[in-house]
Amino acid sequence: MQHSLTVPIIGYHHSPLSQKFGIPRQPNLVDISSYIKMVAPYDTPDAFVGIADFSHLWVTWQTHHNQPQTGFKPQVRPPRLGGNKKLGVFATRSTYRPAQLGLSVVRLLEVENRAGKVILHIQGADMVDGTPIVDIKPYVAYSDAIMDAVSGFAPQAPKIKAVEMTATMQQQFDAMTSTTTNQNSLSKADVDTICQLIAQDPRPAYLQHEVGQMFVMRYKNIDIGFKMEEDGVLWLVEAKEVN
Amino acid sequence: MQHSLTVPIIGYHHSPLSQKFGIPRQPNLVDISSYIKMVAPYDTPDAFVGIADFSHLWVTWQTHHNQPQTGFKPQVRPPRLGGNKKLGVFATRSTYRPAQLGLSVVRLLEVENRAGKVILHIQGADMVDGTPIVDIKPYVAYSDAIMDAVSGFAPQAPKIKAVEMTATMQQQFDAMTSTTTNQNSLSKADVDTICQLIAQDPRPAYLQHEVGQMFVMRYKNIDIGFKMEEDGVLWLVEAKEVN
Numbered sequence: 001m002q003h004s005l006t007v008p009i010i011g012y013h014h015s016p017l018s019q020k021f022g023i024p025r026q027p028n029l030v031d032i033s034s035y036i037k038m039v040a041p042y043d044t045p046d047a048f049v050g051i052a053d054f055s056h057l058w059v060t061w062q063t064h065h066n067q068p069q070t071g072f073k074p075q076v077r078p079p080r081l082g083g084n085k086k087l088g089v090f091a092t093r094s095t096y097r098p099a100q101l102g103l104s105v106v107r108l109l110e111v112e113n114r115a116g117k118v119i120l121h122i123q124g125a126d127m128v129d130g131t132p133i134v135d136i137k138p139y140v141a142y143s144d145a146i147m148d149a150v151s152g153f154a155p156q157a158p159k160i161k162a163v164e165m166t167a168t169m170q171q172q173f174d175a176m177t178s179t180t181t182n183q184n185s186l187s188k189a190d191v192d193t194i195c196q197l198i199a200q201d202p203r204p205a206y207l208q209h210e211v212g213q214m215f216v217m218r219y220k221n222i223d224i225g226f227k228m229e230e231d232g233v234l235w236l237v238e239a240k241e242v243n
Numbered sequence: 244m245q246h247s248l249t250v251p252i253i254g255y256h257h258s259p260l261s262q263k264f265g266i267p268r269q270p271n272l273v274d275i276s277s278y279i280k281m282v283a284p285y286d287t288p289d290a291f292v293g294i295a296d297f298s299h300l301w302v303t304w305q306t307h308h309n310q311p312q313t314g315f316k317p318q319v320r321p322p323r324l325g326g327n328k329k330l331g332v333f334a335t336r337s338t339y340r341p342a343q344l345g346l347s348v349v350r351l352l353e354v355e356n357r358a359g360k361v362i363l364h365i366q367g368a369d370m371v372d373g374t375p376i377v378d379i380k381p382y383v384a385y386s387d388a389i390m391d392a393v394s395g396f397a398p399q400a401p402k403i404k405a406v407e408m409t410a411t412m413q414q415q416f417d418a419m420t421s422t423t424t425n426q427n428s429l430s431k432a433d434v435d436t437i438c439q440l441i442a443q444d445p446r447p448a449y450l451q452h453e454v455g456q457m458f459v460m461r462y463k464n465i466d467i468g469f470k471m472e473e474d475g476v477l478w479l480v481e482a483k484e485v486n
Binding site: 002003004005006007008009010026027028029041042044045046047048049050051053054055056058060062068072074075086087088089090091092093097098099100101103105132134135136137138139140141142143144145146147148149150151152153154155156157 | 245246247248249250251252253269270271272284285287288289290291292293294296297298299301303305311315317318329330331332333334335336340341342343344346348375377378379380381382383384385386387388389390391392393394395396397398399400
């Protein structure tokens with residue numbers, strides 16, 4: 001009897017988030033724009049005829065930051081539960097699972113035909129830059145949207161926190177959004193996305209009560225420093241370009 | 244650069260439908276009960292702690308009735324469109340796709356611990372008996388249920404047809420549901436499921452206007468003969484046990 005299955009990589013995800021820190025914990029929480037660049041032979045426009053009539057797609061991807069499991073680990077500690085309660089891996093969306101497969105619903109923004117090769121522009125992905133893609137299917141509302149589904153330990157979207165930026169930070173962002181000469185310049189949409197990402201509070205659960213400790217989220221080539229102050233607000237305090 | 248990914252088979256689907264004919268065209272259309280029997284080491288109850296708090300699961304499975312593609316075929320003819328219009332494979336849920344991966348949302352009925360091995364009892368699957376399972380994840384309503392999603396050529400569930408049974412058929416079912424000695428005896432729930440399956444009209448699209456032609460759907464070890472009459476009703480006409 002066959003014990004495994006081989007699936008081809010059909011494309012790669014390109015995102016402003018090159019590190020796991022800051023990646024939304026589920027799809028559909030943050031309006032972050034990104035794209036999937038298909039690889040040959042899967043990049044032919046023929047393979048996408050009709051897809052633009054769907055608003056959302058299912059993306060199946062490889063959790064490539066995790067090594068394939070050598071021994072099966074049946075339990076994980078979901079960040080959602082503070083990282084100190086164990087659950088069965090199949091009761092979670094943890095990326096540490098037997099199949100290195102992630103599953104994300106994303107909004108389809110545009111199907112670009114770039115010199116005969118397809119690029120899918122999407123919104124809401126919870127995948128890091130460089131993620132290998134193994135399948136793309138349309139979201140079919142009549143079978144996939146189950147409004148009365150009961151969702152165990154994750155009954156609703158995680159609470160978002162208030163985000164503010166210091167005057168210094170605001171000036172740094174203004175400088176970055178006013179230049180168009182730098183290929184890594186930010187748009188106002190980027191700044192909005194950064195604020196949405198930080199509002200999700202990417203800090204580890206066990207540090208979420210920590211006041212004054214600096215954390216850094218990389219967005220494109222910019223390291224965004226932020227910390228929670230006594231007021232419970234996540235303050236964006238500095239932005240540094242990196243190479 | 245890596246071009247493929249290997250995923251383990253973690254269980255097998257067990258269903259009264261051992262043939263593709265009759266399988267619902269999407270999950271969630273028919274209240275058919277079935278189960279997934281996990282295989283070692285993935286069958287440990289530890290791996291399922293917390294899963295019973297979710298009403299629905301995502302099942303990722305192997306479309307094992309299709310051979311792996313040797314050359315990439317970018318287009319398919321969805322049955323939904325009558326089988327005569329081509330669409331890009333990534334705009335469809337066709338099982339003829341580069342990754343032999345199917346994706347189905349199912350209702351979780353019960354997590355059975357049978358002598359220390361887990362069996363998941365589910366409802367609504369569109370998978371045939373013997374389907375290899377590669378991943379199970381909880382359905383998370385706040386990210387997965389998108390009520391306003393626009394679903395291209397499949398905006399709503401396929402229309403169901405009226406189903407009736409002849410007096411002879413009714414007698415045959417009565418005989419099968421009244422016996423409990425035969426291990427393949429039918430329950431009243433089975434008969435209801437059979438009627439729901441036929442109401443989906445499993446006949447190929449190009450034959451759906453055919454009057455009087457007999458089709459046979461196998462359910463457990465019973466071949467159910469049905470045909471559409473002039474009245475447009477799908478009439479169940481005979482049931483034969485097979486070995």
